[in-house]
Amino acid sequence: MAKLGGSLAGSRELTTWLAALDRFAGPLILVPGGGAFADTVRAVQAKMRCDDAAAHRMALLAMEQFGVALASLWPRLACVATPAAIRHALRRNEVACWMPTLMVLDSDLPKSWEVTSDTLSAWVAKKLGAKKLLLIKSVDTGSKLHVGVAELVNTGMIDPLFPQHAAKSGAEVFIAGPGWLASAASILMQGQVPGTRVRVA
Numbered sequence: 001m002a003k004l005g006g007s008l009a010g011s012r013e014l015t016t017w018l019a020a021l022d023r024f025a026g027p028l029i030l031v032p033g034g035g036a037f038a039d040t041v042r043a044v045q046a047k048m049r050c051d052d053a054a055a056h057r058m059a060l061l062a063m064e065q066f067g068v069a070l071a072s073l074w075p076r077l078a079c080v081a082t083p084a085a086i087r088h089a090l091r092r093n094e095v096a097c098w099m100p101t102l103m104v105l106d107s108d109l110p111k112s113w114e115v116t117s118d119t120l121s122a123w124v125a126k127k128l129g130a131k132k133l134l135l136i137k138s139v140d141t142g143s144k145l146h147v148g149v150a151e152l153v154n155t156g157m158i159d160p161l162f163p164q165h166a167a168k169s170g171a172e173v174f175i176a177g178p179g180w181l182a183s184a185a186s187i188l189m190q191g192q193v194p195g196t197r198v199r200v201a
Contacts, residue, residue: 001030001124001125001128001132002134003031004021004032005035005117005136006035006037006117007036007137010036013138013181017181019185020181020184020194022074024189025188025189025190026191028090028095029095029096031098032117033063034059034063034117035062037062037066038063038117041062042113060105063100064079067079067097067098071097074095076094078092078097079097079099080099081098082102100120100124103127107123109123110161114161118162119161119162121133122169122173125169126165126170131172132172133174134193135176136176138177138178140179140180147175147197147199148199150163157175163200166198172193173200174194174198175198180195
């Protein structure tokens, strides 16, 4: 499973990441971030003063908007909302782009800005039994082979709720920025995951 940061929308790196992910030797589920789409929701909430529950729902739709845009750039990407639809897409050798609104609104997750696309990727990784989770960012974490999840929270790279959901998922977590792009395709072709390993525990 890979979460593609919304901050990559419109970047030079986006199409390179999509081409690299398309080389992955195995089934792949993509979680789209919110990025500029979610930033628009924040701005609208400030102007309209709608509550956090409404903004949460709009932010989920913002992730879906990014997913729809990605599907127009990546022919193998299928926008799907349920575990059954995800499994069907994978059987068809498609990359499943998770549309989160249906599953998340039916969950007990907080309906607030505390829940970002990073946390949602860990949450759905548990739901779907994903063994590995790659967080693709627009910035690098440095040259370390491993990084602690607390350090990522402290630097603002991931949200405070991510660690608990990542731990519950049982998935191996990796984080990758632009520095991994040159080698990402070859690593993914081998069925491996590029990025710095994140120590969740």
